[in-house]
Amino acid sequence: MVLPGDVLNGQIYRNLPSNKSNKLTLMLHADGAPAIKVGGKSLWPIQCTLVEISPPMRDRADATMILGPWLGGTHPNRDLWWCYIVQQIHDLFRNGIIINTDAGEKLKFNIRAQYATFDLLALAQNCNIIQFNGYAACPDCDIHGIAIGRQAFYPYSATPAAPKTDHDYTTLSIQN
Numbered sequence: 710m711v712l713p714g715d716v717l718n719g720q721i722y723r724n725l726p727s728n729k730s731n732k733l734t735l736m737l738h739a740d741g742a743p744a745i746k747v748g749g750k751s752l753w754p755i756q757c758t759l760v761e762i763s764p765p766m767r768d769r770a771d772a773t774m775i776l777g778p779w780l781g782g783t784h785p786n787r788d789l790w791w792c793y794i795v796q797q798i799h800d801l802f803r804n805g806i807i808i809n810t811d812a813g814e815k816l817k818f819n820i821r822a823q824y825a826t827f828d829l830l831a832l833a834q835n836c837n838i839i840q841f842n843g844y845a846a847c848p849d850c851d852i853h854g855i856a857i858g859r860q861a862f863y864p865y866s867a868t869p870a871a872p873k874t875d876h877d878y879t880t881l882s883i884q885n
Contacts, residue, residue: 733806734760735798735822737776741830753779755794760823787835798822837882845881849873 736758743751755777758767766772777794779785801820808816825835832848833840840846844854844861852870854861 731818733818733820737825739831741828753785
């Protein structure tokens, strides 16, 4: 079932190669706050849902997959946390996955990751950029804030700032 305004109607999804093969499209998401705290340790999950599951079924807890749980006394190490997940997604992208049905049928699915969503805290941590109160915090453009007292402000400009580039992200990650 396709709903108006759903991800399935998105331009990126429509532009995926349609070679009549089965496909599953991943949406990754992480939160900047731990899912649970127990005994001085926190659980931080990277989660995933499938675009092909229509809402509201997609939003149910039993339709959410945990790709990478991090349990520790500190924030996750971004590189260590994502390394294995990215490798798994890359392998699935390259090889697909075969699922055995209850009818004894074997179906092969091609896997794609369409996007990842983060709240602002998780965006800063997972993209290794300055948090939302930093001078170059906008994830989309190259606007630079100015300090007024102890706060960062982003002055209005009639000229839009240039989009952020890969080079900008690399430079910001080295500064952090």
